Amino acid sequence: MSETGEISLLAAPAIRDKIERIAAQIIETHPDHSLALVGIHTRGAVLCRRVFDLLRARGRNTSFGTLDIALYRDDLDNLGTIPSIRGSDLSFPVQGAQIILFDDVLFTGRTIRAALDELVDYGRPARIELAVLVDRGHRELPIAPDYLGQSIPTLRQDHVRVCFRETDGRDGVFLTHPAAQP
Amino acid sequence: MSRPRLFHGGLAVDADHAAPRRLDILVNAEGKIERASPEIKPAAGVEAVDCTGKILLPGLFDMHVHLREPGREDEETIGSGGRAAARGGFTGIVAMPNTDPPIDSGGLVRYVRTLAREQSPVPVWTSGCITKGRAGRQLADIADMQQQGAVMITDDGDPVADAYLFRRALEYARHFDLLVACHCEVPELSRGGAMNEGARSYRLGLPGIPACSEEISIARDLQLARLAGGRIHIQHVSTARGLEIIRRAKADGVRVTCEVSPHHLLLSEDDITDYDTNFKMNPPLRTVEDTGALLDGLLDGSIDVLATDHAPHTEFEKNLDFASAPFGIIGLETALPSLFSRLVRTGRLPWDILIRAFSREPRRILGLEAADFAEGRPADFILFDPESSTHLSADTMESKSRNTPFIGQTLPGAVVQVVLGAELLLGRKQS
Amino acid sequence: MNTVAAPARRKDLLDIESLAPEEIVFLLDSARPFKDLFDRSVKKVPALRGKTVLNLFFEPSTRTRASFEIAAKRLSADVTNLAITQSSVSKGESILDTVDTMQSMKVDYMVVRHAAAGVPAFIARHTPAAVINAGDGNHAHPTQALLDAFTMREAVGELAGRRILLVGDLLHSRVFRSVSTVARKLEMEVGIFAPTTLIPSGRPDYMQAFNTFEEALEWSPDFIYLLRLQRERQAAHFFPSLREYHHVFGLTRERFLACRRRGIRIMHPGPVNRGVELVDEVLTYEHCLINRQVENGIAARMAVLYWLQPAVTPLPDDKEEVAS
Numbered sequence: 001m002s003e004t005g006e007i008s009l010l011a012a013p014a015i016r017d018k019i020e021r022i023a024a025q026i027i028e029t030h031p032d033h034s035l036a037l038v039g040i041h042t043r044g045a046v047l048c049r050r051v052f053d054l055l056r057a058r059g060r061n062t063s064f065g066t067l068d069i070a071l072y073r074d075d076l077d078n079l080g081t082i083p084s085i086r087g088s089d090l091s092f093p094v095q096g097a098q099i100i101l102f103d104d105v106l107f108t109g110r111t112i113r114a115a116l117d118e119l120v121d122y123g124r125p126a127r128i129e130l131a132v133l134v135d136r137g138h139r140e141l142p143i144a145p146d147y148l149g150q151s152i153p154t155l156r157q158d159h160v161r162v163c164f165r166e167t168d169g170r171d172g173v174f175l176t177h178p179a180a181q182p
Numbered sequence: 183m184s185r186p187r188l189f190h191g192g193l194a195v196d197a198d199h200a201a202p203r204r205l206d207i208l209v210n211a212e213g214k215i216e217r218a219s220p221e222i223k224p225a226a227g228v229e230a231v232d233c234t235g236k237i238l239l240p241g242l243f244d245m246h247v248h249l250r251e252p253g254r255e256d257e258e259t260i261g262s263g264g265r266a267a268a269r270g271g272f273t274g275i276v277a278m279p280n281t282d283p284p285i286d287s288g289g290l291v292r293y294v295r296t297l298a299r300e301q302s303p304v305p306v307w308t309s310g311c312i313t314k315g316r317a318g319r320q321l322a323d324i325a326d327m328q329q330q331g332a333v334m335i336t337d338d339g340d341p342v343a344d345a346y347l348f349r350r351a352l353e354y355a356r357h358f359d360l361l362v363a364c365h366c367e368v369p370e371l372s373r374g375g376a377m378n379e380g381a382r383s384y385r386l387g388l389p390g391i392p393a394c395s396e397e398i399s400i401a402r403d404l405q406l407a408r409l410a411g412g413r414i415h416i417q418h419v420s421t422a423r424g425l426e427i428i429r430r431a432k433a434d435g436v437r438v439t440c441e442v443s444p445h446h447l448l449l450s451e452d453d454i455t456d457y458d459t460n461f462k463m464n465p466p467l468r469t470v471e472d473t474g475a476l477l478d479g480l481l482d483g484s485i486d487v488l489a490t491d492h493a494p495h496t497e498f499e500k501n502l503d504f505a506s507a508p509f510g511i512i513g514l515e516t517a518l519p520s521l522f523s524r525l526v527r528t529g530r531l532p533w534d535i536l537i538r539a540f541s542r543e544p545r546r547i548l549g550l551e552a553a554d555f556a557e558g559r560p561a562d563f564i565l566f567d568p569e570s571s572t573h574l575s576a577d578t579m580e581s582k583s584r585n586t587p588f589i590g591q592t593l594p595g596a597v598v599q600v601v602l603g604a605e606l607l608l609g610r611k612q613s
Numbered sequence: 614m615n616t617v618a619a620p621a622r623r624k625d626l627l628d629i630e631s632l633a634p635e636e637i638v639f640l641l642d643s644a645r646p647f648k649d650l651f652d653r654s655v656k657k658v659p660a661l662r663g664k665t666v667l668n669l670f671f672e673p674s675t676r677t678r679a680s681f682e683i684a685a686k687r688l689s690a691d692v693t694n695l696a697i698t699q700s701s702v703s704k705g706e707s708i709l710d711t712v713d714t715m716q717s718m719k720v721d722y723m724v725v726r727h728a729a730a731g732v733p734a735f736i737a738r739h740t741p742a743a744v745i746n747a748g749d750g751n752h753a754h755p756t757q758a759l760l761d762a763f764t765m766r767e768a769v770g771e772l773a774g775r776r777i778l779l780v781g782d783l784l785h786s787r788v789f790r791s792v793s794t795v796a797r798k799l800e801m802e803v804g805i806f807a808p809t810t811l812i813p814s815g816r817p818d819y820m821q822a823f824n825t826f827e828e829a830l831e832w833s834p835d836f837i838y839l840l841r842l843q844r845e846r847q848a849a850h851f852f853p854s855l856r857e858y859h860h861v862f863g864l865t866r867e868r869f870l871a872c873r874r875r876g877i878r879i880m881h882p883g884p885v886n887r888g889v890e891l892v893d894e895v896l897t898y899e900h901c902l903i904n905r906q907v908e909n910g911i912a913a914r915m916a917v918l919y920w921l922q923p924a925v926t927p928l929p930d931d932k933e934e935v936a937s
Contacts, residue, residue: 082622084619121658380815384815384817388730389751390815503735
């Protein structure tokens with residue numbers, strides 16, 4: 001246990017391995033399709049970017065986009081502050097695209113539901129798949145990942161935190177028990 | 183007839199004594215002050231009223247009260263207004279004549295006086311109108327109204343816009359030595375206005391009433407009073423320059439007196455936030471500089487009288503947007519506690535000046551008998567408890583209306599008893 | 614990434630004055646992604662799905678009302694328009710009756726316009742719905758000021774240190790009060806040019822007043838904001854004639870050419886009185902932002918609707934429960 005009361009679930013090398021495996025699986029599944037990778041703000045976009053870079057290094061030409069699902073959340077009433085809206089950036093035609101959606105943690109599935117709603121408002125994709133780094137269970141909607149880094153059993157009230165170099169200065173996945181919190 | 187009463191143990195202040203001094207007062211069975219001295223031994227058969235810790239003040243007098251009867255009995259009646267006066271420590275008030283119908287004839291003056299004797303616990307005098315129907319077109323029956331008991335005349339609520347007519351009113355009233363009181367404003371400059379014109383009205387986006395609307399009118403009326411030679415009284419002065427004009431006229435020999443309301447001393451336009459209509463009155467709340475100048479004027483005697491301009495309006499009427507709501511706030515029950523807590527207690531207004539302006543001067547100006555502690559006079563004083571407090575709410579107030587910025591507040595100091603002749607007006611629950 | 618913490622949500626937007634600069638910047642930043650939505654095939658987002666927005670207009674205004682209506686619909690809210698003429702409601706008690714009636718219909722947002730200052734504030738105190746002031750008397754028109762600031766930022770970027778010159782009927786203008794306040798809060802310099810009769814007393818002293826249009830142009834404003842002149846002001850002696858007004862205080866052809874040489878942006882809240890505030894040619898000028906103001910109005914109002922948070926609705930009253 002670290003001094004912050006968090007349990008480290010995945011360290012930097014493990015995260016690198018998981019992301020590389022996701023990239024490899026994508027190439028294996030889609031040997032010749034042209035793909036569009038879309039990451040959900042904020043850390044889904046980082047994950048997406050890393051996979052995008054790996055694919056490009058292996059000569060695969062894919063499109064990259066980001067999705068801000070703030071306006072598609074179903075819990076606006078309960079928010080004392082609203083998340084700052086960064087907007088979505090999809091520079092490729094969504095109509096007919098093969099899209100792989102990225103998020104860091106899959107939990108209730110509501111974020112993915114919102115992202116799917118938003119994507120189809122841009123056009124009608126041919127297919128959407130889902131890639132996540134961590135699946136922590138407790139789904140509230142019938143949603144499952146097509147590409148998965150690691151499945152981690154958790155309690156409903158646990159807090160799972162994914163850190164990336166780009167946004168948090170280091171890579172790591174941590175779990176906090178509510179009881180362990182100060 | 184009741185027993186003689188001895189009010190003992192209290193401290194008294196009056197128009198000549200700012201510092202509280204020990205005073206016991208023996209009131210005989212007829213309600214007259216038999217003796218007033220620092221210590222009176224209770225005799226047999228005398229009811230003793232313990233006044234320890236209380237301050238005895240001469241009964242207050244408010245020469246500017248809107249009682250709304252006849253016409254708007256939903257806002258106030260002579261009875262409810264009279265009870266509110268007693269609760270506030272007033273033992274005499276003057277009803278303004280802008281009722282519906284306006285009090286512009288001897289018959290209406292008699293009607294109001296009769297109602298008052300039946301229904302009000304404190305004496306109610308009335309003012310008559312200057313012009314018939316307050317319409318500003320022809321003189322009302324001034325002598326007739328005076329014969330029936332009107333103690334002054336005013337078209338309060340509006341100025342007499344026609345300068346010629348106002349000159350004649352002053353001259354005619356002079357013949358009967360009747361006081362003419364003026365609500366000063368220039369209607370064309372005030373029209374549509376809701377509050378003082380300035381930085382605050384700019385910020386609230388409300389149409390303004392410029393200070394000069396009042397000042398020009400004061401200047402006009404004083405020049406006419408100089409010409410006509412009568413006695414003139416400027417009601418609810420609200421600006422520093424208006425007061426300055428009155429000062430100069432006084433120095434110049436014009437027979438002018440003037441009044442200020444507690445709210446113009448205590449509140450300024452800066453207190454108007456959130457469009458609370460309990461801060462809407464006419465004249466409007468002015469700047470803090472005006473407030474300071476008015477207090478200086480009261481202290482140096484340039485302002486003769488304190489008067490509440492008690493103006494009841496129902497919640498229904500006041501619960502409007504600021505521009506549409508009517509002008510005016512009530513004051514009978516808030517005047518003494520608010521002045522005490524904000525000015526007397528803080529040492530900015532000595533008791534003697536408060537009593538001069540809120541008791542001796544208005545009575546003198548209207549030719550009424552003084553309220554003081556002199557032996558042989560009818561008892562006319564109040565007991566004020568500086569350690570107690572007054573909570574202002576629908577449950578505690580006698581007025582039928584609640585339109586005051588102090589609503590919901592608890593102010594230090596409380597009127598605990600009003601002694602008028604042989605009567606104790608506030609019941610007997612003395613601690 | 615610039616992730617400044619979002620300011621706490623408010624129940625109502627009644628004026629610009631009570632907004633902190635951070636709140637203004639937050640709303641301007643949020644308006645951007647809303648505007649981007651207009652390029653999608655589906656221009657709607659579900660943020661306010663199931664919510665009801667009531668446009669409560671006591672003063673006619675087709676433009677502002679339409680702008681709010683489109684903004685609300687693009688957020689997937691249901692919109693009801695209620696236009697109440699002054700003749701049927703002149704007293705506030707009836708306003709309260711109207712508000713109470715609407716409240717029983719469980720309205721979540723009320724967009725209020727009224728000819729008297731303070732009415733939206735008055736209504737806001739009496740309803741759990743979020744209230745947006747869509748213009749009250751001469752007091753405020755906050756969404757207009759936000760869309761104007763958004764438009765200015767879109768045109769030149771950072772606004773601090775930029776200059777805006779407001780011209781025309783400042784006295785009867787809530788737009789003037791709100792736009793000058795927003796400009797001040799965004800650290801712009803504010804100049805004014807108007808006939809003395811139409812300059813309100815009590816205005817803050819940060820505004821620099823000019824005596825002639827030419828003098829004002831020498832000050833090198835980045836924006837000239839022309840305010841609408843109501844023709845009926847002439848009758849109340851604010852100026853002798855429209856012809857003279859245009860000649861002295863309007864953007865005449867000659868002055869327009871001077872503006873064009875300097876690349877000054879021209880703005881106007883609309884609708885424009887051609888030949889009074891400005892000459893026709895201005896409307897086709899490349900730096901005329903008037904149409905952009907209209908377009909940006911929708912995005913700015915979406916940002917406001919999205920940000921506000923209605924109060925928790927009180928429990929249904931007993932009457933209803935007994936009745937059901």
